Amino acid sequence: MQMTSQDIDAVCGLVLDLCGVYLDETKAYLIESRLGTLAKRExxxxxxxxxxxxRVTGDLKLKQDIVDAITTxxxxxxxxxxxxxALRNKALPELFDAKEKTPFPRRIRIWSAACSTGQEPYSIAMTLIDLIPDIERWDIQILATDISDAAIAKASRGVYAEHEVARGATASHLDRYFVREQQNWRISxxxxxLVAFRRYNLHDSFHSLGQFDVVFCRNVAIYFTPEARQRLFFRIADAxxxxxxxxxxxxxxxxxxxxRFQPQHHCRSVFYQPNSDRTMSVGVRK
Ligand SMILES: C[S@@+](CC[C@H](N)C(=O)[O-])C[C@H]1O[C@@H](n2cnc3c(N)ncnc32)[C@H](O)[C@@H]1O
Incomplete structure (x- = not known):
């Protein structure tokens, strides 16, 4: 189906409203390839x-299908x-030391914001297990959220094909943290x-999520406008x-x-420690 400029404007506006992903006419090919089948189906x-x-029918399933199809x-x-x-060798050891002085030294809260199909939060969980031999005696929760229902459903199942585990999981990971299930590998x-999955739009309020010691918010803000991106990181810092x-x-x-964000370096990695002075977020719209 050929796209007109009205089509592009209408889709870009809807997608921005649904998930904050910014598209313009340069993404016409992407819109066609991702929404063409859906338009035919409908x-x-x-x-x-x-x-x-x-928009008009308020069809939640259709809205969700559009989000699932358009997000990367x-x-x-x-x-x-x-x-x-860096998480294993610097952030977590430092965090454990800092926690020693608190009433709950073994309570760790981690958020994988925009977790896609689960590889990121499961990689975090494996890193934690590697580092903490008696992890069962700790109070650790990794909250993993994404706006895509389809991604969250796959992440919750925790079953991956051979070509998916071949991307990043080593033989040692497979041996220790996966179970063979016919042609696939299931997360142990x-x-x-350690991981709780939940559908969540990063543009919604974070008030119900609690406070986190570690947040991974990777490769999602690049799809937002510069203003929405900045707002997102300041809101995360507040959480x-x-x-x-x-x-x-x-x-x-x-x-x-x-x-507001103090860069920390470990080998080739840069990560950030939010400055606890929240007045540094002044001027950022919540
Ligand atoms: C490229 S993946 C990144 C996955 C993972 N963080 C990583 O770095 O490998 C981007 C994810 O962001 C999700 N996403 C896009 N807009 C979102 C929003 N407004 N709220 C929550 N998740 C969103 C998409 O569904 C997709 O799963």
């Missing part, structure tokens, strides 16, 4: 008709490797039990504990956001 003669149906769910186990090295109960660590994607940087 019997819509144009993309304007598809967006009107989603590319991910892999231990993506970029160095953030997980020990790893699975983080006094001594905490924020990991962003390899192509993302918080260096332009002033003193």
């Amino acid at each position: 019997g819509c003669s144009s993309y304007v008709a598809l967006t009107q149906r989603a 769910q590319e991910t892999l186990f231990f993506r970029d490797n160095s953030p997980f090295e 109960d020990r790893v699975r039990s 983080m504990a006094a001594h905490s660590y924020l990991f962003v994607g390899a192509s993302e940087s918080l260096m332009n956001y002033g003193e």
